[in-house]
Structure formats: structure tokens, C-alpha cells
Amino acid sequence: MTERIFNFSAGPAVLPLSVLEHAQRELLALPGAGASILEISHRSKVFEAILQSAKKRLTELLSIPENYRILFLQGGSRLQFSMVPMNLLSADGPPADYILTGSWGKNALKEAIKAGPVRVAWDGKASNYDRLPGAGAVQLSPQAAYVHITSNETIEGVQFRTEPETGDVPLVCDSSSDFLHRPLDIARYGLLYACAQKNAGPAGVTIVIIREDLLERSQDSLPGYLNYKIHADNDSLWNTPAVFGIYIFDLIARWLLEDIGGLDKMYAQNCSKAQMLYDLIDASNGFYRGHSQSDCRSVMNVTFRLSTEELEKKFLAEAEKNGLSSLKGHRSVGGIRASIYNAMPVEGVTSLCNFMRDFASRS
């Protein structure tokens, strides 16, 4: 198949076509290098320029203040589940507070438990992770080492609209599946991390934005690769970084700045795409049933069910035939999930909505 489908995969996920075309043009010989990005030293001038450009564009997109450092690491967000507590917790210090709004938050907690003292400040399990904590429901400790949240739960489709108030306690956020989908006030965060393969590039590179003072918590006894301070001191070049991922990330950042026009514009597009789907679900008289409560619905991962698993199977098979791909929900919750990240064109969502209306009318 050479035709491009509408790809609703949760990750690795759709990338902007113009970015792929740009990479294709440069694949055999990067301007100034006479070789591809895959073949040159990570210490070459050409790569150094790409790394600095990626940092500069990211800083511009999120207005990152000067007292933050940007790291390009490997190991995915799963490794951050361990690196965060290994660097920020101490065995005899105060625990970290974890707010669990879905599967990824639970996975983060599982790793943190191995590294140091932790506490569950809220757990959405009782309602099968269909909501955020209500006002006053979270009991945060003012002494906590940090507070960990998952800004967008990719599997359940539950998303924070604003950051929880944590006072002087650093807020740590797994932003893997909604990174760069809207502007953020970075000053509200101590650390924010995101694997690239949902909204910011190919698998293999993970972006960490960390407030400088927190680097002082990293102990020399940590294995080198797992130490944030070493990566910051070496500007992400302590070892060979994921060069291709950083290159693609830089192109995506450029696409966001120059083609889209910044994160305000991106957010407006994302909200209108999500609204089309949620409006259709709400108007379907229960034919489609959304998983998350309406006030915390994700604008990145739209999760819903049909009345029977058989009908869901039929839905998925027919969708696939119509060029609407990878709509199957995660195996742990089932149903349907439409991942509509930054790079999903509006036409993809329109096409899905038309299919959904037609499918409902025929069933």
C-alpha cells in the first residue's frame, strides 16, 4: 500500500506529512554534511546545530524560563518512571505524592515504589479511571518530595485541563501523550517528561524539562545514565543520543512554529477536532458511550464503547476498510479509541465522524 491512511494509532502515531517529506528529501545527504543524519557523529557541527535548534524551538514554543534545562534522553517514559524517583527522592526523606488518574499513573507508581518512599494522594480506581479528582479530594502533603501526575491518560482518555495547585512542592508531570498540544506555564512545573512517539516524533527520544535547582538532588552514586545532572552538564551528549529522533523533533517544532503558528493555534485546532467527536457521541442517543466524564475528556485520546463487543468488532473492521486505521482501544479497557494528536488532520476527524454517523444509522 502506498496510499496514506488516516492513522488513529495511540503511539507511535501520525506525524505531519510535511515533516516526513522533509526528512525524505534530506535522508541521503543532510545539507552541509554530505551524509545522512543516521551516519554522522553526534559531536559534528551539523548535529550540534540540530540539537541547539531543537532546544531553541522548544524553548520558544513553551516559553521555557531560563532556570530550566532541556534533556533529550532514551528509554522512553518508562525509564522516567524510575529516573524521577531515583533522582528526586531520598530513602530517609519525605515521600512523593502520586495522583492516579489511569493506567500510566499506576505504572509510574509501581516503579517509584522500588526507588523510595511514595504515597498515593488520590486514586480514581473506584470509578474505573473515568474522572479527575474533585475539588478538595486530593490530600497533598506540604512536605512531599514532589507530586506526580499524568496530564493525559492515554488509555482511559482522561486529561487535566489545568495543573493541580502544589504550592512549593515540585510538580512532576508525565506529559507523554499531550506534550505540545497546548501552551503551558512551565514555571508551575518542577519536571515534565514526554516520550516523543505520541505527539513529538519517533520512538527513541524522550524529552525532559527540569528546573535547575532540582538537579542538585541527583546523587553521584546513581548509575551515570540515570543521573539527570550528568545529562544536563553534558548538554544531552554524555553518550550518543537518539540523533534521528532529535532531528525529527526539531522538524516538528519548526512545523508547530511556522506552519501551525504556535501552540495557541494548535490548541484551538485540537479542541475543535475533539469537539466534533464528542458532540457526535453525545448526540448518538447512547449508541456511542464515552468512557470519561465530560469535564475531563481528553482532547488527544477519545475513548468510547458500543453496546456489544460484536458491534465494536464490526465497527473496527468497517472503519479499517474506509481508511480509518488503528481505532481499537487498549487491550486493558477495550472498546474504541481515536487518538487525534497534533498531526491528525481535521479531514481525518471529519472522515471518522461521517463514518460513525453512517455506521450508527445502519446498525
Ligand SMILES: *Cc1c(COP(=O)(O)O)cnc(C)c1O
Ligand atoms: C505511551 C506512554 C508511556 C510509555 O512510554 P514508553 O516510551 O513506551 O515508555 C507513558 N506514559 C504515557 C502517558 C504514555 O502515553
